[in-house]
Amino acid sequence: MTVEIESPAGGRQQKVQAAEVGVGILKALAELAPSTSLSRLAEHVGMPASKVHRYLQALIASGFAEQDAVTNHYGLGREALYVGLAAVGHLDVLKITAPHLATLRDELNETCFLAVWGNKGPTVVYVEPSSGAVTLVTQIGSVLPLLGSSTGLVFNTFLNASETAGLHEQEWAALNTGQRQMIEQHVQDIRSTGVHQIHGLLMAGVNAVSSPVFTLGNKLAGVITMVGSASVFTGAVQADAAQRLRATAQVISARMGGDVGLFAH
Structure with missing residues (x-):
């Protein structure tokens, strides 16, 4: 589902679509917890690995995802945990x-x-x-x-x-x-x-x-x-x-x- 939001800066639909994709990747990280490889995550969400990787980098930068330095696997970050605990x-x-x-x-x-x-x-x-x-x-x-x-x-x-x-x-x-x-x-x-x-x-x-x-x-x-x-x-x-x-x-x-x-x- 895509919702259009008027924005003076333009790109309203693309921004909402990007947010929806990001949320979808967060949900997938939760479903594949505690960690998963990039290829498995990409397969799970049905997206090219290169596209998933770009979203992961943004999620890592914001603290919602993290990457294990040893395995290179991805998992939910501290900020995602805070959101989850707020709901709980x-x-x-x-x-x-x-x-x-x-x-x-x-x-x-x-x-x-x-x-x-x-x-x-x-x-x-x-x-x-x-x-x-x-x-x-x-x-x-x-x-x-x-x-x-x-x-x-x-x-x-x-x-x-x-x-x-x-x-x-x-x-x-x-x-x-x-x-x-x-x-x-x-x-x-x-x-x-x-x-x-x-x-x-x-x-x-x-x-x-x-x-x-x-x-x-x-x-x-x-x-x-x-x-x-x-x-x-x-x-x-x-x-x-x-x-x-x-x-x-x-x-x-x-x-x-x-x-x-x-x-x-």
Whole structure:
């Protein structure tokens, strides 16, 4: 769709068409995230690589795209992230959750984050980092494994199976019998208690606890997680953190109209 805009400088239609092409390339970068080659991007948008390259240079100059110096692949830039977060900021779950995670981080000095379900799976959209070093897997925009992370397992437990089916099948196929049995036990525990504790599942030496946040109709709105170094975030410390995280999730759920009495333990 092309919209003509009167402009004393002329070239009104060409400018709007150029903007539409640029937006199309930004959308393609999001669809091919986290990064893609020029040839694949050009094929995806159905344009000559030389034309796509010219638009990419303009997007890079404005901060909406970036190029990896090692692979030469392209991805979304910082400015695109800001725009995306501004849109996400309109979601009640982020607005309501942010101050509670800040309080929890201040009290326990462990990194806390919120993840929502994105088109690639569990996606980190808000982080309250601790003063420690456990931030490698908790960057905004990080996509976490469905069956290989505490956060993902909570999504796997409470989301409709139709939403997780594709990712679930992909990750499930890579597991052996023992790992599958462990996952099934985790799901039972999460469904029963409303909180999940894990030791080094996603990254060795990093422990995590996660809890679901519900909205009206007890629909899963997101998952809050706390991560910490296994050297200090273990045993009684982690167990206490798990209970406090679950209590925080219940407070957030209550604000959003969810049922805080879902879990008996």
